[in-house]
Amino acid sequence: GAVVSQHPSWVICKSGTSVKIECRSLDFQATTMFWYRQFPKQSLMLMATSNEGSKATYEQGVEKDKFLINHASLTLSTLTVTSAHPEDSSFYICSARVSGGGPYGYTFGSGTRLTVV
Amino acid sequence: AQSVTQPDIHITVSEGASLELRCNYSYGATPYLFWYVQSPGQGLQLLLKYFSGDTLVQGIKGFEAEFKRSQSSFNLRKPSVHWSDAAEYFCAVGQGAQKLVFGQGTRLTINP
Numbered sequence: 001g002a003v004v005s006q007h008p009s010w011v012i013c014k015s016g017t018s019v020k021i022e023c024r025s026l027d028f029q030a031t032t033m034f035w036y037r038q039f040p041k042q043s044l045m046l047m048a049t050s051n052e053g054s055k056a057t058y059e060q061g062v063e064k065d066k067f068l069i070n071h072a073s074l075t076l077s078t079l080t081v082t083s084a085h086p087e088d089s090s091f092y093i094c095s096a097r098v099s100g101g102g103p104y105g106y107t108f109g110s111g112t113r114l115t116v117v
Numbered sequence: 118a119q120s121v122t123q124p125d126i127h128i129t130v131s132e133g134a135s136l137e138l139r140c141n142y143s144y145g146a147t148p149y150l151f152w153y154v155q156s157p158g159q160g161l162q163l164l165l166k167y168f169s170g171d172t173l174v175q176g177i178k179g180f181e182a183e184f185k186r187s188q189s190s191f192n193l194r195k196p197s198v199h200w201s202d203a204a205e206y207f208c209a210v211g212q213g214a215q216k217l218v219f220g221q222g223t224r225l226t227i228n229p
Contacts, residue, residue, distance in 0.1 A: 006160070104166070111159060
């Protein structure tokens with residue numbers, strides 16, 4: 001089946017530094033990727049939608065300059081948290097739309113736990 | 118805008134007992150509905166989905182869900198739970214432009 005590999009699974013960084021999270025589709029081409037944020041014991045909130053080769057579409061309230069999304073190829077999308085602060089600590093999950101997978105045919109990555117100290 | 122409500126934040130059942138997790142949605146047209154399961158620190162795994170047709174949907178791991186348009190509900194059921202079913206369960210509705218809107222989640226605890 002379609003697999004999305006998300007890396008790293010966890011990361012601790014110092015306040016003010018930047019962190020990059022990668023999502024790779026291993027055996028399919030992901031024309032569309034979604035990035036979610038999940039606070040402890042809460043639901044997933046969609047941050048942005050990225051289409052290969054074009055700028056990401058951000059949800060209302062999400063700072064595009066802080067959460068940089070790049071979807072330069074059909075198998076790789078990255079989320080960079082710039083100038084991270086403790087309030088950015090969260091669980092970040094990507095999902096990729098599987099071509100031919102039918103409506104809403106998505107595969108999710110395993111998530112990245114970001115802790116900013 | 119579409120919304121999903123999972124009334125139960127936390128449910129505890131005994132191993133071997135039956136399970137029902139509730140999900141209510143708000144959507145103007147025929148919805149695309151989903152149930153996902155998330156183990157701690159992991160991504161989401163699709164249990165089942167409803168697009169159209171038979172309102173009783175069978176999924177993986179022995180789960181099923183029933184779409185009831187009159188009640189705007191899509192409750193998840195399992196006749197006999199196993200300790201490995203302990204996880205967080207999310208109901209979701211498909212929104213335009215292929216987006217998913219998730220409910221708040223229900224945490225399932227299994228008593229031995």
